[in-house]
Amino acid sequence: MPTVLITGASGGIGYELAKLFARDRHNLVLVARSNEKLTQVAAELQPLGVTVKTIALDLAALPAPKFLFDQLQRDGIAIDILVNNAGFGAFGEFAQMPEEEIHGQISLNITALTELTRLFLPPMIARRSGHIMNVASTAAFQPGPLMAVYYATKAYVLSFSEAIANELHGSGVTVTCFCPGSTDTGFAKRAGTENSRIFKQFGAMSAEEVARDGYRALMAGRTTAISGARNWMVAQSTRFAPRKVVTAISRWVAEKAEP
Numbered sequence: 001m002p003t004v005l006i007t008g009a010s011g012g013i014g015y016e017l018a019k020l021f022a023r024d025r026h027n028l029v030l031v032a033r034s035n036e037k038l039t040q041v042a043a044e045l046q047p048l049g050v051t052v053k054t055i056a057l058d059l060a061a062l063p064a065p066k067f068l069f070d071q072l073q074r075d076g077i078a079i080d081i082l083v084n085n086a087g088f089g090a091f092g093e094f095a096q097m098p099e100e101e102i103h104g105q106i107s108l109n110i111t112a113l114t115e116l117t118r119l120f121l122p123p124m125i126a127r128r129s130g131h132i133m134n135v136a137s138t139a140a141f142q143p144g145p146l147m148a149v150y151y152a153t154k155a156y157v158l159s160f161s162e163a164i165a166n167e168l169h170g171s172g173v174t175v176t177c178f179c180p181g182s183t184d185t186g187f188a189k190r191a192g193t194e195n196s197r198i199f200k201q202f203g204a205m206s207a208e209e210v211a212r213d214g215y216r217a218l219m220a221g222r223t224t225a226i227s228g229a230r231n232w233m234v235a236q237s238t239r240f241a242p243r244k245v246v247t248a249i250s251r252w253v254a255e256k257a258e259p
């Protein structure tokens, strides 16, 4: 049975992905900070006949990705599929944003994702098989005033993933950059964007629906996939409008909706 490592699997999109992989008979390695939530997820999924290993880790702390890799090596667990899903955003003007929020987003959304890819990719190349899915966002396609760092981190994820997908062509390993739009998870509350126009007026997809899109894209080895037809159209429209206009609209949707 193949083994999948999913970061950020204690809730939201990562949890829904874990359910899909378990139903399709994949052993799971689930990572998040909350040991309690991970244990609950494991108890729910083990009866499906798969092995579920949980590792509670703060991936934003630099040694964490290497610690995770070393622990799995010691346990003799090879990872066939890596899903870099853990990520968070923070709302507010950059000049006022606390230092830990800025560095936290960069450490988790960029550094941990890159480091996990660096560590888990070579064994996949050696086996000439494997999949990596990096969860970006539709935020990757334009600058995001009021969430400047978050949008920039997701632009990195998109660019990085598409570049290495190209490098790995013919290697037997695929890299998928998956881009959800607004999704009904714990993300908006953590980010402080629950009252933004994007969540209030435009609505959010369910985590289950989004995870299904991501799962299909990963299994098909697609390089870039945007969840939802409306999100796809919005992402495409940013290619043709002037950057200043795109940035101004991006700010408007991030602002608080009128009550």
Ligand SMILES: NC(=O)c1ccc[n+]([C@@H]2O[C@H](COP(=O)([O-])OP(=O)(O)OC[C@H]3O[C@@H](n4cnc5c(N)ncnc54)[C@H](OP(=O)(O)O)[C@@H]3O)[C@@H](O)[C@H]2O)c1
Residues within 6 Å of the ligand: 007, 008, 009, 010, 011, 012, 013, 014, 031, 032, 033, 034, 035, 037, 057, 058, 059, 060, 061, 085, 086, 087, 088, 089, 108, 135, 136, 137, 138, 179, 180, 181, 182, 183, 184, 185, 186, 187, 188, 190
């Ligand atoms: N929801 C949206 O609207 C949306 C839209 C586009 C893209 N995305 C992206 O989708 C991905 C999943 O987000 P989500 O919406 O499912 O958010 P979520 O419900 O907040 O889930 C985030 C997951 O990441 C884990 N996590 C957070 N910080 C961590 C850390 N430092 N170390 C390890 N694990 C950590 C959380 O568990 P613990 O708290 O237990 O650590 C949780 O399992 C993220 O990359 C996000 O940027 C979300």
